[in-house]
Amino acid sequence: MDIPDLSGLGLAEKEQKILESAIHVFSEKGFSAATTSEIAKNAGVAEGTIFRYFKTKKDILRGILVQTINIMSGKVVIEAVEKILNDSEGKELRVVLKEFIHDRIKLVDHIFPMARVIITEALFHEDVREAIYQNIIARVMITIRRFHKQMVERGLIRSDIEPELLIKTILGNLVVLIAQRKLFGDKFELDDIDKEVDKIIDVILYGIAGDKE
């Protein structure tokens, strides 16, 4: 289980250790079933030290959320998306999508432990959803809209498709692909992730309809 690198965020050494350990333990057992004593042991600190940095157990979760949101919205999501989309000037849509999807898969491989905890909490708590919306969705949408406009102008995307629909389509296909890999990876011998992505992009671009429809 791969823990994201939290260094360089201006945290005290122990605080960082605690957060990393918490991600690990939360992601193994879920928030409620995780114990502060296990988090402490795993982090190599005394249990009391945890409460020097975090007022409550819930606060540790909040810390993780903030970290994740920072990483995802700041460094990873926005920058990566922008990088790929800004590089898209001359490229075919197919190529841009391919780079984008591969990059996202790699990201999820990296932050899956965190993501699993956050998804669980988001399913049950409105305030977590709100944080996700404000910090990730709303911000990414800005970039997507620029990309959408560019692509429509170049005639690479149908003009009657709105940015919201565009991102939902891509996201939907991405979610299923990742869920399959992460949750049912053993069930389908997805021969080759590369081929798989190519097929999905083909459907995103041209749809499933045959010549009689």
Added chain:
Amino acid sequence: MDIPDLSGLGLAEKEQKILESAIHVFSEKGFSAATTSEIAKNAGVAEGTIFRYFKTKKDILRGILVQTINIMSGKVVIEAVEKILNDSEGKELRVVLKEFIHDRIKLVDHIFPMARVIITEALFHEDVREAIYQNIIARVMITIRRFHKQMVERGLIRSDIEPELLIKTILGNLVVLIAQRKLFGDKFELDDIDKEVDKIIDVILYGIAGDKE
């Protein structure tokens, strides 16, 4: 919050009450945060009565999972899917998809409390994923394959798209639509669910590519 009907399954009255209550409480708070005392209070029985029917708290969850997966796979998933897809003989693909998606949205509205618990458990426990795969995914795939063959023969679906890719595409779009409605329903004034579905079907059928791609 709508609780599925567990009657007619040959359960003792109290047992049924306990399961219904457990679904309610688990689905509000998640498994670990739910307490047996609350489940008992909510079911209108003494706490001890719970442990007459279920050896442990975990056993209650297992009871729910079994019930849910049985209900979902038997009555709700397989039958509903078969009904719609078997009725597809003369119909346009667009119409079949529309019926299918609307039906699934209605289903999720109905079983969301349970689904949320199951998703959480599936994220953390391999055996739950296995049960889902064996009882739902593998069984639905059989029906989907028949549908796929029929549609390809009629020329309504591109012949180079495999059944797995077909279901993944439809499912992906469905997941995002439902997640948006259920989790971020307040954020987007999804003007009209009907229009929304039409747009999604359009993308599933014809893709997003413009005339220059």
Added chain:
DNA sequence: TAATAAAATGAGTGAGTACTCACTATCATT
């Protein structure tokens, strides 16, 4: 080096939990 401050510790605490069990109420059978 001594004095002071800050960081870290981990045994201890009390609230709360899953689960037990001695007992009671209900019901069927003779």
Added chain:
DNA sequence: AATGATAGTGAGTACTCACTCATTTTATTA
């Protein structure tokens, strides 16, 4: 009505967990 069986109860028990705090360790400064 008496007997036995079954279902239901809820106070009690053993235990776990988040959180505290008196004490010790480490870092800082004079």
